[in-house]
């Protein structure tokens with residue numbers, strides 16, 4: 001396995017070469033003016049029919065800042081929360097949203113991660 005530590009915007013990704021892209025908690029740290037570029041980057045990386053998995057803040061998990069506030073405050077406030085319709089809208093440009101649900105919180109004994117202030121999204125590249 002190859003691990004790289006760098007900004008997603010600096011990655012040299014071969015177009016159409018990935019079956020799956022998984023984002024655990026990065027998208028909600030992407031500032032609004034880079035959002036479309038991020039969606040395009042994920043889409044470009046995936047093969048047609050490839051899957052995108054996302055864990056990101058629901059409204060109650062995020063800072064509560066509107067896009068404009070990010071620039072007024074010069075801060076993301078720890079990450080942006082997304083309403084369901086907004087998240088669908090963003091990821092429906094080149095994807096079909098297959099699953100969008102509140103993340104489950106598994107029992108402590110399970111050893112699994114999950115928090116109900118997060119969305120779990122699975123989308124497929126069209």
Ligand SMILES: C[S@@+](CC[C@H](N)C(=O)[O-])C[C@H]1O[C@@H](n2cnc3c(N)ncnc32)[C@H](O)[C@@H]1O
Nearest residue numbers: 006007008009023024025026027029030055079
């Ligand atoms: C909430 S943490 C999530 C960490 C880990 N993936 C997890 O699920 O526990 C957000 C992560 O997004 C990363 N991040 C934010 N902007 C990024 C960017 N432009 N490129 C790559 N990583 C970024 C941060 O470095 C940070 O590690």
